[in-house]
Amino acid sequence: xxxxxxxxSSDTTEVVVTPAPTxxxxxxxxxxxxxxxxxxxxxxxxxxxxNLTFGNSINTYANIEVDESKTFQTIDxxxxxxxxxxxxxxxxxxxxxxxxxxxxxFGNDANGIAISYLRLSIGASDLNATPFTYNDLPNGQxxxxxxxxxxxxxxxxxxxxxxEIVAINPSIKIMATPWSPPVWMKDNxxxxxxxxxxxxYNVYAKYFVKYIxxxxxxxxxxxxxxxxxxxxHPGNNPSMLMLAQQQADxxxxxxxxxxxxxxxxxxxxxxxxxxxxxxxxxAVLGDTGANPFVDGxxxxxxxGDISTLETVHNAFPTKNIYFTEQYTSSTGSFSGDLxxxxxxxxxxxxxxxxxTALEWNLANNASFGPNTPGGCTTCKGALTVNxxxxxxxxxxxxxxxHASKFVPTGSVRISSNNSGNLNTVAxxxxxxxxxxxxxxxxxxxxxxxxxxxxxxxxxxxEGNSVGTYxx
Numbered sequence: 001x002x003x004x005x006x007x008x009s010s011d012t013t014e015v016v017v018t019p020a021p022t023x024x025x026x027x028x029x030x031x032x033x034x035x036x037x038x039x040x041x042x043x044x045x046x047x048x049x050x051n052l053t054f055g056n057s058i059n060t061y062a063n064i065e066v067d068e069s070k071t072f073q074t075i076d077x078x079x080x081x082x083x084x085x086x087x088x089x090x091x092x093x094x095x096x097x098x099x100x101x102x103x104x105x106f107g108n109d110a111n112g113i114a115i116s117y118l119r120l121s122i123g124a125s126d127l128n129a130t131p132f133t134y135n136d137l138p139n140g141q142x143x144x145x146x147x148x149x150x151x152x153x154x155x156x157x158x159x160x161x162x163x164e165i166v167a168i169n170p171s172i173k174i175m176a177t178p179w180s181p182p183v184w185m186k187d188n189x190x191x192x193x194x195x196x197x198x199x200x201y202n203v204y205a206k207y208f209v210k211y212i213x214x215x216x217x218x219x220x221x222x223x224x225x226x227x228x229x230x231x232x233h234p235g236n237n238p239s240m241l242m243l244a245q246q247q248a249d250x251x252x253x254x255x256x257x258x259x260x261x262x263x264x265x266x267x268x269x270x271x272x273x274x275x276x277x278x279x280x281x282x283a284v285l286g287d288t289g290a291n292p293f294v295d296g297x298x299x300x301x302x303x304g305d306i307s308t309l310e311t312v313h314n315a316f317p318t319k320n321i322y323f324t325e326q327y328t329s330s331t332g333s334f335s336g337d338l339x340x341x342x343x344x345x346x347x348x349x350x351x352x353x354x355x356t357a358l359e360w361n362l363a364n365n366a367s368f369g370p371n372t373p374g375g376c377t378t379c380k381g382a383l384t385v386n387x388x389x390x391x392x393x394x395x396x397x398x399x400x401x402h403a404s405k406f407v408p409t410g411s412v413r414i415s416s417n418n419s420g421n422l423n424t425v426a427x428x429x430x431x432x433x434x435x436x437x438x439x440x441x442x443x444x445x446x447x448x449x450x451x452x453x454x455x456x457x458x459x460x461x462e463g464n465s466v467g468t469y470x471x
Contacts, residue, residue: 029053032450032457032471035406037398039335039464044393045113045401052469054455061458062419065451066426066436070415073321075427076223076355077117077173078346078404080382080396081325082165084121084128085370086362087157089385097389099164105362106168108408113401116169116409117356119324120158120222122178122211124238125229126375127361131191131238134211135182142184144203149210151218162220171409175298175324175356176215177226177272180238181207192374193234195241196250205254209262224267226298226324227255232273232280237374244280247271248287256293267295269322275304278311285316296320299354306348313353323349327360327379328396330368335464341399342439342466347425350413357403359396402468406435422446422461436469 032052037044080086090098108114123133132153135143143149151159165172180191181204188194196204212222227250231242242250251268259266270290271281281297284290296319297312309321326345328337341359349357364370364381371377382396407427414434416426421442427435440446443463449456450469461467 032469034459035402035468035470036461037338037402037466038462039338041334045398045405052457052459054452054457056455057458059449059458062422062446062448063417063451063456064419064422064424064436064438064448065415065417066434067415068428068434071428072413072415073353073355075350075407075409075411075413076322077115077409078357078400078407079115079117079119080359080362080400081119081121081125081127082158082161082362083125084154084158085364086127086381087161088129088370089363089365089381090161090383091157092365092385092388093391094388097391101383101391102161102164103168106165106172108169113397113405114169114408115172115400115404117173117175117358118162118165119358120162120174120176121229122176122208122225123180124153124372125179126236126238126372127364127370127379128372128375129370131180131372133178133180133182135184135207137182137184139189143182144200146203146206146210149207149214151211151214159215159218159220163218166219173223173409174221175224175226175269175322176211176222177229177324178240179229179236180240186240191238192236193239193241195246201250201254202258205250205258208255209258209264212264212266213262222266224269224295224322226269226272227251228272230273230300231271232277235374237372244283247280248284248290251284251293252287252289256290259293267320268293269320270294270297272298272300272324274300274302275306275308277304278308278315281312282315285312285319294319296322296355298322298324299349300325301344301348302326306344306352309349309352309354320355321349321353322356323354324356324358325360326358327376328382328394328399330378330380332380332395334395337395338399338466339439339441339464341395342402342437343423343441346399346403347423347437347439350425357400359400361396363391398466402437402466406433406468406470411435419448420446421463422448434471438467438469440465440467 030051185200186194234241270284361381363383384392
């Protein structure tokens with residue numbers, strides 16, 4: 001797992017924290033809800049009792065000031081990748097248990113965490129049991145008309161589950177990305193590595209169109225695609241190398257025109273790889289032919305710094321930013337992963353203009369599978385499915401839930417400052433509620449004021465903990 005410092009946008013100010021041992025008592029009618037997860041897991045995503053009321057009693061604690069007059073990006077959502085492996089293991093639950101779980105994940109009632117965004121693999125990812133595409137042929141054959149294209153490999157698990165999810169949350173947004181094209185389109189005839197043969201650029205563009213149209217026929221709308229998952233990592237199974245100039249060529253001369261000819265509104269999002277190579281999305285966006293077809297760029301954080309998102313945003317401020325993948329490791333700790341991911345993946349990406357924050361795998365089994373030969377063996381899902389009637393909520397569940405449950409699609413990021421060990425991000429929801437997410441990166445309890453419109457609430461957050469405040 002990469003470790004990098006969370007850089008924040010220009011609305012950050014530093015305030016000296018004056019800690020105190022206890023939170024002052026509060027009186028009056030409660031004006032703010034507070035949901036807490038502690039790194040030691042004694043409390044996980046629980047609404048806290050007591051009254052939090054705004055006042056103006058002067059103190060020397062740090063101020064976290066929320067200013068809704070300063071607005072930034074509109075949020076598309078929070079969620080995970082629904083890998084083929086995720087769907088396969090969730091489908092091992094009994095019908096009742098599976099339905100209960102899907103309602104908990106995607107429902108917006110009191111018991112739900114309201115996941116609002118999913119990422120899919122076009123064909124297999126490395127967290128499928130085996131690699132495949134939707135047009136696999138015997139060695140030596142080609143299918144330039146795509147007459148043998150079929151979603152059959154996903155008809156057993158992924159597509160039925162997506163239909164259940166859409167029934168629970170009809171407005172869920174979905175991004176899809178391939179790990180590899182059909183191997184007959186590649187110069188090494190392998191699922192691993194290689195490149196797309198130039199003579200198949202246009203056929204591959206039509207493959208994307210067929211996928212989007214076929215999913216639509218199943219009742220599943222693909223809101224966005226990226227041309228290649230991790231285009232600079234050709235060692236995964238499946239995978240493919242796609243350099244920036246190749247991606248720009250593919251988009252401007254093939255994918256973009258094919259989407260336009262098919263009258264597709266699906267967004268094309270560039271890059272979809274680590275924060276250490278901003279020159280890649282900048283090169284694609286800087287291509288005058290590709291630029292009009294590209295909605296924005298997508299990022300992971302296994303290398304680099306989260307501030308790269310703002311670097312690319314500043315270079316092309318009219319183009320969108322998406323954070324699309326980060327995994328929690330089977331060797332990680334709950335406390336360490338909770339802090340790092342909330343600080344970087346949620347708060348960090350949002351403070352640097354991302355419209356989404358997505359963790360990697362939604363679910364796996366107790367052996368961290370299934371995965372392809374050579375695929376990730378240490379990627380821990382947000383859920384572990386243990387049996388037909390048992391699953392475990394892992395740290396990835398709580399990382400996303402602290403945002404997804406309270407910040408729906410269409411919310412707007414508003415200004416909030418960081419202070420000492422407190423990392424923050426704030427939103428205004430479509431219903432007008434204010435939501436403040438705070439991560440205490442330190443080891444000790446910090447008292448602080450949440451200041452809004454000239455008054456404030458004094459509260460505290462234990463070290464190694466995450467709080468979401470709603471008013």
